[in-house]
Each structure stands twice: as C-alpha cells, then as structure tokens.
Amino acid sequence: MVIKVIKPGLSTTVQDLGRPGYYHIGIPISGGMDRFALCAANWLAGNKEDAAVLEATFLGPELEFTSDATVAVTGAELPPKLDGQPRETWTSFKVKKGQTLAFDFLKAGARAYVAISGGVDVPVVLGSRSTYALGALGGHQGRKLTAGDELRLGSGGEIAEGRTVPARLRRAPGSPTELRMMPGLYWHRITELAGRYFFEDTWKVAPEADRIGYRFRGGRPLDFVPREPPFGAGSDPSNIVDACYPYGSVQVPGGTEPIMLHRDAVSGGGYFMIGTIISADMDLVGQLQPNATARFMPATMEEALAARHGRQRLLNEIRESL
Amino acid sequence: MNSRYSFGGDEHIFVECDEAMSLEAFFKSLSITKAVRTAQIRGVTEICPANASFQIKYDPDIIKPDDLLRELKSIEAAASGGHSSLKTRIIEVPVLYNDPWTHETLMRFRDRHQAPDMTDVEYTAKINNLDGVDGFVKAHSGAPWFVSMVGFVAGLPFLYQMVERRRQIQSPKYLRPRTDTPKLTVGHGGCFGAIYSVRGAGGYQMFGITPMPIYDPNQEIKYLRDFMCLFNPGDIVKWRPIDRAEYDQTVADVEAGKFAPRINNVIFSLDEFHGDIDGTNAKLTGALYGH
Numbered sequence: 001m002v003i004k005v006i007k008p009g010l011s012t013t014v015q016d017l018g019r020p021g022y023y024h025i026g027i028p029i030s031g032g033m034d035r036f037a038l039c040a041a042n043w044l045a046g047n048k049e050d051a052a053v054l055e056a057t058f059l060g061p062e063l064e065f066t067s068d069a070t071v072a073v074t075g076a077e078l079p080p081k082l083d084g085q086p087r088e089t090w091t092s093f094k095v096k097k098g099q100t101l102a103f104d105f106l107k108a109g110a111r112a113y114v115a116i117s118g119g120v121d122v123p124v125v126l127g128s129r130s131t132y133a134l135g136a137l138g139g140h141q142g143r144k145l146t147a148g149d150e151l152r153l154g155s156g157g158e159i160a161e162g163r164t165v166p167a168r169l170r171r172a173p174g175s176p177t178e179l180r181m182m183p184g185l186y187w188h189r190i191t192e193l194a195g196r197y198f199f200e201d202t203w204k205v206a207p208e209a210d211r212i213g214y215r216f217r218g219g220r221p222l223d224f225v226p227r228e229p230p231f232g233a234g235s236d237p238s239n240i241v242d243a244c245y246p247y248g249s250v251q252v253p254g255g256t257e258p259i260m261l262h263r264d265a266v267s268g269g270g271y272f273m274i275g276t277i278i279s280a281d282m283d284l285v286g287q288l289q290p291n292a293t294a295r296f297m298p299a300t301m302e303e304a305l306a307a308r309h310g311r312q313r314l315l316n317e318i319r320e321s322l
Numbered sequence: 323m324n325s326r327y328s329f330g331g332d333e334h335i336f337v338e339c340d341e342a343m344s345l346e347a348f349f350k351s352l353s354i355t356k357a358v359r360t361a362q363i364r365g366v367t368e369i370c371p372a373n374a375s376f377q378i379k380y381d382p383d384i385i386k387p388d389d390l391l392r393e394l395k396s397i398e399a400a401a402s403g404g405h406s407s408l409k410t411r412i413i414e415v416p417v418l419y420n421d422p423w424t425h426e427t428l429m430r431f432r433d434r435h436q437a438p439d440m441t442d443v444e445y446t447a448k449i450n451n452l453d454g455v456d457g458f459v460k461a462h463s464g465a466p467w468f469v470s471m472v473g474f475v476a477g478l479p480f481l482y483q484m485v486e487r488r489r490q491i492q493s494p495k496y497l498r499p500r501t502d503t504p505k506l507t508v509g510h511g512g513c514f515g516a517i518y519s520v521r522g523a524g525g526y527q528m529f530g531i532t533p534m535p536i537y538d539p540n541q542e543i544k545y546l547r548d549f550m551c552l553f554n555p556g557d558i559v560k561w562r563p564i565d566r567a568e569y570d571q572t573v574a575d576v577e578a579g580k581f582a583p584r585i586n587n588v589i590f591s592l593d594e595f596h597g598d599i600d601g602t603n604a605k606l607t608g609a610l611y612g613h
Contacts, residue, residue: 023379025551026473026519028497075368095407100528125539135476135520137539137550184328185336230345230488232373234495241512242341242471244370244377246330267473268372268508276331279382300389304332 002066003116005149006100009061013211014120014151016138017050018263019128020258026267029247030130030138033211033286036171037075039315041115043322044072044092046159052129054145056112057268058289060100061145063114065095070117070159074170076109076287091164091267109172109287117156132264134212169318173284173309176202176293179260180281181250183281186240186272190255194222198258198296205292206257211264214285215257216294222255222274234270242270248277250296258296260285280307288304323347325398327391332382333414335545338375343513347374348482349406349592357397361392363390373480373514375560385556406592412466412558412610415508415517418569419443419530421460423504431538434498442527446493446510454570461491462517462529463561466602467515469553474577475522477537477551481559484595484603491515495525506532508561510570519551533564533572534583544579558590560610586610 005012015038032038032055039049054061060078070285072092073080080087081102083272089112095101103112122129122140131139140149164296187195201219208215224237232241238254245251245261252258260277262285277285278299288294299307323346324339337354340347355371358378366386370377380390419478420443432438437445447458467481474480483490495511500523503509508520509526516526519537537554538546546552553559575581588609595602 020367020379023368024472024555025553026476026478027551074584132476134522135537137476142539182329182331185330202379207329230340233341234512239512241341241374242474243338243372243375243510244336244473246334246336246377246379248331266475267370268471269474273330276329276334279332301329301332305382305387308332312383 001118001153001155002150004041004064004066005061005145005147005151007062007063008145008147008149009056010059011057012061012145013055013131013133014122015055015130016052016128016132019126019132019138022126023267027126027135028132028263028265030132030263031128032113034075034113034283036283037313038113039075040090040165040318041072041074041113043319044074044163044165045070045115046156047115047117047119049303051115051172052122053116054114054122055117056103056114058110060104060111060112062100064100065097067097067153069153069156070161071094071095071101072115072291074113076112076163078109078112079104079107087306088164090170090284092159092161094161096301110289111286116153117159118154119140119156121152121154134264138170139264149320166316166321167322169314171283171314173287173292177284177288177297178295179295180278180299180303180307181296182278182299183275185246187274189224189237189272190274191223191225198222199298203258203294203296205288205290205294207290208221209288209290211262212266213259213261214288215259217257222252224255238272239270240272242268244268246276247309248279248282249273250275250277251316262286278304278307280304280311323350327395329387330377333379335378335380335387335394336375337377338395340374343374343482345468345482345592345595346573348468349408351407353401353406354398357401357546358394361393363393363398365390370473371471372473373482373490408556408590410556410558410588411585412560412588412606413552414560414610415532416534416564416568416572417463417508417530417532417561418566420455420563421531421569422603424507424528424531427502427504430502431496431500434496434500436494436497443529446491446527446529449493450491459563461489463563464597466533466606467559467561469555469557469559470514472551472555474552475520477553478541479517479536479557479559483515484515484599484601493527496527499523499525502559503528504531508532508534533569533576534581535576543576545582558588558606560607584610585610
C-alpha cells in the first residue's frame with residue numbers, strides 16, 4: 001500500500017481540504033488551491049471529499065504503484081499516462097500493482113489533483129494532512145515531494161473505472177479570467193479614479209505566483225488619497241499598522257502590483273488591501289498560469305453568496321452523478 | 323476610538339479598532355476577540371487578533387454575514403468600558419545582539435539598506451538618538467514588550483515596546499526586502515519588534531538572534547511538545563542580553579532537552595501601566611525573576 005515517487009514533478013504536495021483554526025498564530029489553512037477539482041477527484045476515486053490527494057503544479061510527477069488502486073486526475077489538463085498509455089482526466093481509471101503513472105505536458109490550467117483510492121495517508125497534523133511548506137508542517141515531511149519518497153495509502157474500496165465528470169460540470173478559468181472582488185478593507189485609501197482603473201485594466205499573472213499568493217502586473221498604478229501616516233504604520237502611502245490578511249485579499253504594495261493571497265497566505269502584514277476575491281473564485285485563481293490575463297470585477301455580498309451557492313450546487317450535481 | 327467594520331469577501335469580517343498603533347487599540351482588539359471566543363458563535367472558524375485590528379473568519383452557509391456583523395458590534399459595545407486588565411504570561415527571551423549570523427546576512431544585503439556603511443544596530447541607534455550599540459541594547463532590552471500579534475508566518479510574534487511613545491524605538495524596513503533572514507533573528511520594523519520563527523525573506527532591521535526556538539512543527543523540543551508555537555497574542559516578552567558563551571550553552575541545552583524558557587504568570591493592568599510605566603514594568607520583570 002505504498003506509492004514510490006520516481007520523479008517529483010515541479011512542485012507536488014500532499015493536500016486535503018485544509019487546516020482551519022490556527023490562522024491567529026500564523027498557520028494558514030493550506031489545502032488544495034482548487035478545492036472544487038480536489039473534491040471531484042476524490043469522489044471519482046471513491047474517497048470522501050476531504051481525503052488527501054497530490055496537488056501537482058505545472059509538471060506532473062512519476063509514480064510507481066506497489067498495489068492496485070483507482071486513480072482520478074482533475075483540475076488542470078495534465079494528461080495522465082499509465083505505463084505510457086494515455087488516460088482521461090476527470091475520469092477514474094484502474095492502476096495495477098507495478099504500473100507507473102506519469103503525465104504528459106500541461107495543456108491548460110496550473111494544478112492537477114491526483115486522487116488515489118484510500119487517500120494519501122501521511123500523518124494528520126493539527127487536524128489535516130495538508131502541506132504547509134513555508135512552516136515545514138504537515139504533508140510528507142513538511143515539504144514538496146522529492147524523488148525516492150514513499151507515500152503510504154489508506155485502504156480504499158473497489159471502485160469501477162470509467163466514472164467521469166461530464167464536461168458541463170467541470171470548472172476552468174476563461175481568458176481573460178474574470179475574478180470577482182468585493183471592494184473593502186482599505187479601499188478608501190485610493191482615489192475614485194484609481195478604483196475605476198483597477199477594475200477597467202487587464203492584468204497579467206506575474207512569475208511570482210504560488211500557494212502563498214498570486215502577483216499581477218500590467219494595470220495602471222493606484223493613486224492614493226493623501227494622509228498623515230498613523231503611528232506605527234510606516235511612511236509609504238500603502239503601509240498600514242500590521243493587520244490580518246483575509247484569504248483572497250488583494251494588497252497593492254506601493255500601489256503598483258496587486259498580490260492576492262491564497263491558501264498558504266501569510267496571515268498578516270503592513271500593506272493595505274483594496275478588497276477580497278470572493279470564495280467561489282479562489283479555485284479559479286489556483287488554475288492560472290504565469291502570463292494568464294485576468295480582469296477584476298466588482299462584486300457585492302449578494303453576488304458573492306449567489307456564486308458560492310452556485311459552486312456548491314455544481315459540486316452536489318457531480319456527487320449525485322457519480 | 324471608533325471601530326471600522328469591513329467584509330473581507332464573503333468569509334471574513336475585518337475590524338480596525340484604530341488606524342494608529344497604541345496599547346489601547348491593542349487591548350480593544352484583544353478584549354473583543356476574547357469575548358468572541360467565549361461567545362462560541364456557530365459558524366465562526368478563525369478569530370485573529372492583530373496589533374490594532376482583528377479579523378473573524380466564518381462560514382456564510384452557517385451564519386449570515388449581516389447577522390455576524392450585528393453580533394460583533396454588540397459584543398464590541400458590551401466590551402467597551404470594561405476594565406483593561408489581562409491575565410497573561412511574561413517570557414524571557416535571551417538575545418545575542420550583534421551576532422555573527424545576522425551580521426553575515428546583513429552584510430550580504432547592504433545594497434538594500436538605508437545606511438550601507440553601518441550595521442542595522444548602529445543605524446537604528448543613530449536615528450533614535452541612542453548612545454551607540456551599548457545605548458541601543460540598553461534601550462531595547464530595558465523594558466518589556468507586548469506580543470501584539472502572532473502571524474505573518476507560523477508562530478512569529480510582533481512585539482510592541484512598553485514605554486512612552488517618545489521612547490519607543492522606531493526604524494524603517496529595508497529599502498527592498500531581503501531574500502534571506504536567519505531563523506530566530508530578532509528584528510524591528512516601524513515601531514514593531516519581531517522574532518523570525520523560520521528562515522526566509524524579510525524586511526525588518528536585524529539586531530541579534532535568540533538561541534531559544536519558538537516554533538517546532540515536529541514538536542520534539544520539550545517545551546513545544548504541547549503546542550508547536552510558543553507565543554500567543556497578549557504574552558509579554560523581556561529580552562535579556564547574553565554573550566556568545568551563553569548562546570552556545572543554550573543551543574546545546576535545547577538540543578539536549580535540558581532548556582526550559584523562563585516564564586511566569588502575571589496580571590497586567592492598562593490603567594496601572596499608564597499611571598506608572600517604569601513601576602509597572604519593574605513589577606512585571608520582578609514577577610519573572612521571582613522577586
């Protein structure tokens with residue numbers, strides 16, 4: 001009940017639905033960046049939705065199986081190959097003892113979720129198997145996988161192969177991707193015109209895009225409303241007295257390049273934020289490649305909640321269809 | 323001091339107690355977040371106090387955002403005007419100032435610093451009108467500091483110096499952040515001190531290093547077995563300057579499982595503190611050393 005890591009891929013980590021409850025001491029929730037795809041992969045492989053899977057970024061790993069298992073790959077279009085034979089994404093398939101699972105080059109998206117029947121059985125740390133690499137916590141030895149690692153599997157049931165999520169129930173970012181943001185937090189620090197430009201401009205994902213956050217470039221710099229710096233904030237107009245950062249919050253150090261924090265977020269700091277990406281769109285950000293184009297769209301709380309329920313309905317449909 | 327409420331997307335409420343840092347704003351954040359914790363509101367998943375603000379994360383499928391907002395405002399109203407006293411701990415943190423490791427690092431990043439021909443300690447001493455390195459160490463380690471926030475990365479305490487504002491050490495962050503900071507560096511940015519819990523990027527001035535681990539994800543260090551992070555918001559820290567010999571001995575003792583941090587329980591009263599800052603600090607420090 002072990003899989004052997006022949007090649008680790010670029011950045012492959014063990015993730016589940018995360019580790020809530022410790023953000024107040026700087027330990028972020030972690031877990032899959034694209035939780036929609038993660039849940040679907042687990043159901044396809046016959047697991048509960050919160051089982052631990054492998055999240056492979058940009059480049060897939062090469063894995064040798066020492067026992068039979070059912071596998072499903074969702075999220076990014078990272079085509080699986082079993083002993084060199086192609087397999088479908090978003091569709092469960094059987095792996096026999098001794099076979100090797102590898103991947104073709106990435107066709108779309110950024111992160112693939114590889115669910116294996118029984119789930120990846122690394123130790124549960126603070127209630128989760130997710131990897132938080134910055135804190136060397138959880139997952140497989142607190143880090144991304146390297147060649148030679150061996151991962152234990154939990155015991156899984158017998159699942160028929162060929163279970164599939166129909167295309168209409170899959171989610172992937174468009175181009176440009178529209179990311180809905182609720183303005184707020186320190187929005188009042190920028191001028192009305194700067195706020196308009198922010199939503200009008202088309203942005204590009206910068207190379208600095210990882211599990212902690214996504215940086216965007218290409219829009220016009222933001223102009224600030226003048227102020228006397230409050231004590232403890234610092235002299236730059238984008239500085240605040242260090243505060244908590246919501247997941248999905250968009251900070252703009254120096255007013256130039258927005259950074260959106262994701263599942264491994266730094267929990268706080270001294271840069272002002274202009275708003276927060278709605279929870280339903282967090283999955284999509286996790287599928288953006290560097291250089292992908294994005295627009296920020298203003299959203300109200302009502303719209304955010306409607307989108308949240310829409311996402312949940314889609315997930316329910318997937319679960320019921322399997 | 324009027325709090326400002328804002329939704330952070332559909333899952334967070336962000337509350338700024340005050341724009342400026344002060345002990346009052348910090349106490350307000352701490353007392354409201356304590357009350358929220360006690361209230362055990364269904365659907366609340368994270369309660370995060372910060373320096374002069376706080377943040378609540380919730381599940382909007384369980385509690386409606388507007389209902390939670392209303393509840394938080396009523397908790398704030400009930401908590402205001404309460405007595406500002408706090409049952410907490412005072413923890414001694416040994417520091418080797420001007421240590422070789424932060425020195426090596428700061429030399430590598432001199433081009434990102436305001437004063438490339440000075441060390442971070444020398445520069446901070448100068449802009450705060452302190453008498454050289456010795457004067458700096460005295461000012462830095464003389465009075466205790468509040469842990470006003472834990473975060474950025476796992477277990478990292480932000481520290482607020484418990485002296486009058488005019489005596490508080492202030493320093494800018496590096497012009498451009500470093501890509502490296504040694505683990506357990508004692509740093510400073512703006513009016514805040516910090517201890518880097520893990521090695522990594524950073525922009526704070528680097529003053530020294532502590533031999534005392536404050537974060538252990540493997541929970542092998544004896545005093546971090548119960549929980550992997552040492553600090554909680556509201557803890558009080560007292561720096562104690564040490565020399566290289568004691569640094570090395572402490573590292574060895576930690577390794578051998580023989581080291582335990584010096585910690586004592588104390589009660590802090592904000593009114594008492596404002597009445598007599600030096601006296602209150604002397605009493606707190608006395609409690610640490612069993613006087």
